[in-house]
Amino acid sequence: MSNITLIRTNSDLIDFRQLVALLDKDLAIRDGDDHAFYSQFNKIDAIKEVVVAYQNEISIGCGAIKPFSNTAVEIKRMFVHPDYRNQGIAAKMLNVLEGWALELGYTECVLETGKMQPEAIALYQKVGYQITPNYGQYIGVDNSVCMAKLLNTSQTA
Numbered sequence: 001m002s003n004i005t006l007i008r009t010n011s012d013l014i015d016f017r018q019l020v021a022l023l024d025k026d027l028a029i030r031d032g033d034d035h036a037f038y039s040q041f042n043k044i045d046a047i048k049e050v051v052v053a054y055q056n057e058i059s060i061g062c063g064a065i066k067p068f069s070n071t072a073v074e075i076k077r078m079f080v081h082p083d084y085r086n087q088g089i090a091a092k093m094l095n096v097l098e099g100w101a102l103e104l105g106y107t108e109c110v111l112e113t114g115k116m117q118p119e120a121i122a123l124y125q126k127v128g129y130q131i132t133p134n135y136g137q138y139i140g141v142d143n144s145v146c147m148a149k150l151l152n153t154s155q156t157a
Contacts, residue, residue, distance in 0.1 A: 005054045011047035015059035023079035051093050060084040063093040073101045075111035110148045
């Protein structure tokens with residue numbers, strides 16, 4: 001595997017927007033009839049904290065955080081191109097996003113994923129996220145899996 005470069009940017013970056021379009025196509029297949037419900041909560045305009053992963057100057061993955069509460073950020077739009085999965089890229093992006101959250105003064109990350117994304121659930125659990133009761137718009141949504149992780153405030157990434 002060649003070197004992976006992670007850059008911090010925002011949602012204006014075209015590479016991020018192109019990766020999110022691929023993510024949305026994948027989710028439309030996985031979520032089926034539920035996709036319209038989820039997509040309304042996944043708008044990417046004006047996200048200030050975005051990470052994009054590159055290999056050999058090709059954008060291959062992305063993720064973002066956005067404020068959720070006074071103490072927590074929500075992990076959004078996590079995606080690694082299928083050709084580059086199972087190489088630890090998503091975990092590296094999460095690490096950068098969590099470090100960025102700490103720098104901004106947050107102490108927790110929350111996220112929502114779906115039962116139709118078992119590989120995502122496994123990744124989040126592997127890096128310390130715990131399944132929690134569904135929050136906000138996901139309360140009562142059977143396909144949603146909400147998770148949270150307290151960040152280690154004694155070290156910043």
